[in-house]
Amino acid sequence: MRPHVIAATGDPGLQPERTALAWTRTALAIAVNALLSLRSGLVAGEPWLVAVGVLLFAASGAVVAIGTVRRRHLSGDRLVITPPRGALVGVAVATLAASAGGVASVLVETTS
Numbered sequence: 001m002r003p004h005v006i007a008a009t010g011d012p013g014l015q016p017e018r019t020a021l022a023w024t025r026t027a028l029a030i031a032v033n034a035l036l037s038l039r040s041g042l043v044a045g046e047p048w049l050v051a052v053g054v055l056l057f058a059a060s061g062a063v064v065a066i067g068t069v070r071r072r073h074l075s076g077d078r079l080v081i082t083p084p085r086g087a088l089v090g091v092a093v094a095t096l097a098a099s100a101g102g103v104a105s106v107l108v109e110t111t112s
Contacts, residue, residue: 016075023067026091031060033098033105040105049108052101059094066091 034056041049066087 020071027063033102037101
């Protein structure tokens with residue numbers, strides 16, 4: 001899929017801000033799930049949950065980077081409407097992993 005690029009109208013409105021906020025919210029949700037996974041993994045002694053938490057933190061950083069690039073694309077001279085396919089797939093996979101990590105961290109029984 002080729003990116004769809006159009007000329008900027010000079011007044012992009014609030015689109016770049018809304019886009020930046022959406023990417024920031026997604027990164028924050030993934031980071032919170034990373035914390036939950038790390039805590040549950042450390043408390044329950046489950047190394048796989050710790051690994052999921054570390055991977056989710058890395059994914060959260062990647063989402064912040066993608067959001068920054070998207071904000072720049074939308075606020076430049078030429079608007080790049082279509083984000084890269086890899087970025088969309090990566091964020092979808094990271095969000096699913098964050099959801100699975102959050103559910104797993106709640107369901108893990110502590111051994112105390």
